[in-house]
Every structure is written in C-alpha cells, then in structure tokens.
Amino acid sequence: MTKEWNKTGEETGEQAERRRKSARTGVREKRSGERPRRGRRTAREAFPREVGGARAGIPVFAPDASYREAYLAPLISVIASGQYSNFGPMEERLAGRLRAFTGIPQVLPVSSGDMALYLALSFFRLGAGTGAESRVPWESARREVITTPFTFPSTVEAILRAGFRPVFADIDPVTCTLSPASIREKCTPNTAGILPVHVYGTVCDTEAIGKIAGERNLFVLYDAAHAFGERRGGRSVLSFGDICAISTHATKTFHTVEGGCLFSGDGGRMEVLRQMANFGLSKKEGAPVEVLGCNAKMNEFEAAVGLVNLDHFEAGRKKRRALDARYRRNLAGLPGIRCRALQEDVESSFAYFPVFVTEKSPITRDELREALRAEGIRTRRYFYPLVSESSVIRELAGYPPLSEEKDARKAQLLAETPVALAASREVLCLPFFNDLRPEEVDRICRAIRQALAGKAGA
Secondary structure, three states, X not given: OOOEEOOOOOEEOHHHHHHHHHHHHOOOOOOOOOOOOOOOOOHHHHOOEOOOOOEOOEOOOOOOOOOHHHHHHHHHHHHHHOOOOOOOHHHHHHHHHHHHHHOOOEEEEEOOHHHHHHHHHHHHHHHHHHOOOOOOOOOOOOOEEEEOOOOOXXXXXXXXXXXXXXXXXXXXXOOOOEOHHHXXXXXXXXXXXXXXXXXXXXXXXXXXXXXXXHHHOOEEEEEOOOOOOOEEOOEEHHHOOOEEEEEOOOOOOOOOOOOEEEEEOOHHHHHHHHHHOEXXXXXXXXXXXXXXXXXXXXXXXXXXXXXXXXXXXXXXXXXXXXXXXXXXXXXXXXXXXXXXXXXXXEEOOOOOOEEEEOOOOOOOHHHHHHHHHHOOEOOEOXXXXXXXXXXXXXXXXXXXXXXXXXXXXXXXXXXXXXXXXXXXHHEEEOOOOOOOOHHHHHHHHHHXXXXXXXXXXX
C-alpha cells in the first residue's frame, strides 16, 4: 500500500488512521484475516486495562503515556532535516538544555550509559596519549579501580573493557552507596581511581570520596544513572567528581529511549571525550586519528525524544514524590519492611521505590516477591545477584572462583563485601513510574500486609 502525506507532514489514509488510533488507545486493531502474533508480549499487553480502566496486573515499570503525541513533531522535523546523526542540531539543542538544567558547563550526549562509562574510563586510561590531563600514564601499573558490587553489571563491565581491574569495596548499610572506610581499606599503590554509584537516587558521600581521591591523586568517575535531576546543597549531583556519567535509557526518569550523557567542568577534557566518541577523528578534515576512539554518538531521533522528556521531567518528579509518600504511609510500621532512607540535604528525583525485607520480617524477600506475583504485581530484585558473583567477571578481575558448595560460597562473599551481600538478599523494588495510580499503590501495600499477616498466622 502506498503511503500518502499531507502538507504538514502527517500520514493520511485508512492505515495511518489505524496507527493513530492505536497510539491514542494503546490497543492495536486486529486486521481482517490477520494471524495471531507470536513472541514476547508488550508491557501493555501483559498488563491490560480492565473495564473501568483498572489494570489486571501492575508492571514494575511503564513509560509515561500522558504526552506521547508530543514526540511526533520533533521526530518529523528530524526526518525532514535529513541529518540523522553526527552531532546534529537536535543533539546540540539537547546538550544546551542539559547545561542550563544542571548548571554544568560541559555536556556530551552519547549512545548509551554503558558507552558513557567506557568513554570516561578510556579517557583516564589513554588520556596521556592525547596531551590532555590524565592521572594514569599508559605504562603505569596503576590499573585498579575501586567500585561497588551492588550495581548493574555495566558499571564493572566498562571498567574491564577499558583495561582496568575492578576492586570491590563494601557499601554503607543505610545508603547502599560505597563506604568511604571500605574504599580506604581497598586502596593500594596500584589504585588508579574510584567509580562510586549513586544508588536509587541516594547520593554517595561525595565529600569523603573527594578527600580520599585528593590525598592519593585518584580520578573519580561517578555513575549517576539513578540520580538525574538531583541536587545537594543547591548543586547538581552530576557535577561531582572529575567526570559524571548517566544513562538515559527508557527506564530512567529522564530518557532518550537509548542513550547516556557525560558531564564535566573541564572543557579540554570534554573536547577529547567528544573526539573519542567519534572514532577519535580530528576536527580537521583529512587529519589522522589523534586518539583511540569508538562510535558513541547520540543520534538525532534520540536527542529529539530527550528534548520532549526534559520538558516533562519536573511534572514527573511531582507525581513520583506523591507516590513515594503514599508508599511510605502505607508501609509504616510493617515488621521487617524498611524503606529507602531519604537524605535531608538532597533534592531527590524519586527514581525508584526499593524496600528491604529484613530478618525481622515473617517472610523472606523471595517469598514476598512470589506472593506479589500471585496477585499480578511485578517487582524487581535490583541489585541481585551481586556483580561480584559472576564467574566471568571474577575471572577477568582476578578474583578466585566461588565455591559450588552453598555455605562455602556464602562465606567467600561475606569475607569480601558482607553489607552488599545482605542488601542484595533483602532488596525488592516495587512498581514505581509516573502513570502508577494512587489506588494501585494502596493495592500493592494491601498485598504486602496480607502476605506478612498470612505467614505470621501460619
């Protein structure tokens, strides 16, 4: 069927109308004679709306559908421009908007949060070859980066790919972020840097970490995938460290579908990172590659989506703040259920709602997870297992393999990072997203109370 377009760039015809109706309602109209589709269901298909608008089940995450039509005009503009990538106008606009939003002078949108981490680490690893400031000469034996095992695998995988060795320090039992005391214990003459992670939007002890780095001449690269939009003492959390990396994946509070960003106060450093994100190519046409690079550019479609989402970020934060407060009121006083502690000096983005099912609970974390699943409520054990439990990562990082015997395996992990191990066995992230309804929060909390009461009375 030939597609037709009107003067404003909108597709016309019966097929186009079906697509627009599907976008409005979230339901795909089945065509006459069409065979049933196979494969994985979408989140909306897996959790359909019942009569009256109630969800038959509640996903752990769903994208904000309240403004999806706002994406159309900028995406059509990208198509009309003919420039789909290579530092185009949408990418430049997004970088400018992020500079204004955060107050950080240097911003580089990239293709993923994973690539953001890899680029920054590669800069510190190879930076001496660029003439730019670098604390890790290429020939140096300082190849160790201290980080947390209580994180998404990408954090540690980027360390390994960049030629460093991850060294796992333990976390603070309240914040779940890297413990400064444990960082000090793990420092050796081979330590090159620290890669702390702001977990669930809880901000690391940036002052203590900065002091350790300054004393030992270490670089600090923050993984702030959970902390976009947060401020401490009026300062953007993304401004801490030598470089800060974020993910802008579709599950984040601010997203570009796929993508990431780097933030820094150093213009010379960011110029090199921008060059590295474009294969290491020089700005001078025909000049040889000056620094080892890769393809990490954010394309124009992703940047266009990001501009729309940035417009709606504060409205989303307001919704999540109210949902967070409702969860806390409902869960207050339940035995063995501990909510994430909010930091008084931090303006939170309310990115996630994790609870910790402690030993005081009548049921385990996994028993609660299954009880909620039986009620059609999805949850996520985030982060479980620890990254340090991966046999591949342990081998590449030079850690001894874990025992196949359960008790011996646990003893090994307890000897390495006991607090992180406990957190990974207790944490359960509950459904939390902009379109989550207050009555759905009440339903989730009722299910939790019933699960606790049922076990206690058994």
